[in-house]
Amino acid sequence: MSLLKVLVADDHAIVRSGLSFLINQQANFEVVAEAANGNEAFLKIEQYDIDLIILDLNMPPGESGLITTQRIHERYPDVGIIILSMHEEQAYIDQAIKNGAAAYILKSSSDAELLTALKTVARHKSYIDQNIILTKTDIEKINTPDLDVDLKGYTDLSNREKEILPLIALGYANKEIAAKLYISTKTVEAHKASINRKLGFKNRVDLVHYALHHGLIDF
Template identity: 65%
Template sequence: MYNVLIADDHAVVRFGLSYLVNQQPNFTVVGEEANGTDTYLRVEQGDVNILIMDLSMPPGESGLITTKRIHEKFADVRILILSMHEEQEYINKALHNGAMSYILKSSSDSELLKALTALSNGQNYVDSNIKISKDDISKINSDGVDVKLKGYSVLSKRECEVLPLIVLGYSNKEVAAELFISTKTVEAHKASIMRKLHLKSRAELIRYAVHHNLIDL
């Protein structure tokens, strides 16, 4: 039996996906989340085999970033992106960041079910309505890192979780409650983030996060 986690910011979408997945033999939905931070924390519990996730779950961390963080820390979790974004740039980045499958929300249920079957067999699956060129494959396989994001890449797991909450205006107390840490720890993470990214104010941090698509507002 494959345990499936569903992450989408729309409750009706989560309900529909849960119903569809639970009807399939060998698949069961073990949880639902509405944003990137909570999705990562749920995966961290260790019982998720397959993650079906949207790329845009505002307000909060970009799904592309969540995909990368989960893949790097929990490589055994098979990630299926279900998104309205049909732009090749999104598709390439998602696959590059560790997604095994990319399905368009505009496609039929059969595409999602094909993807689930493929993932259960350890195989990649890209929506049949998406055409990937040799140039796209090159971009997906490229291990080049955006120089401007080198600072972000050295943030700790917890700092990556704190950053979008700061940008969204959460107070230290609210961040602490969300992540189950102390306010002093939140303050320490905030100081470390600003130092590593060479930023001096929350306004600069907001510009940085928006410019690099680290969050969805």
């Protein structure tokens, strides 16, 4: 097996450091980048030609990890997504898998569980934490469209607009968004106008309500 590039995404620096140390001790794996939020993770996947990502679902303030998972899977389907989360609720687990996660590991589990997931996903197979039991009903939910959040209009947004929307909702200024995404402020303004047009928003308040209602951001 050739060396696989790993991205660790978690909002706590000490967690990223610990995960990086653990993974770098394993043969054929190297952590080449870290990210503190979903947007940063999304940008670094292409920048570092990432093979595998270990992603926390909750990295406030920022985009919901479930949405980040979906965006990464849609844009980079060959990247193996391993969710490492404190969320043990079945709804989170089902939705993460449905959105494209190849593995789901609980933060309360042992290092061995994470390493097993890492090596399994590297072989292009799925893995669920042994402490999680997927019932037949869960599998049916994952394989049907009924679990999808009702995101009317969201699917019409471009990839860049999906990146910008949560940043607007979180109150970032145009210059700050431009700096984060390495684009011009004029480009940000154009995308904001397009988002408002596609979703029928009249102001930022409408956008914030939409983002909160549909779980697009975490505080």
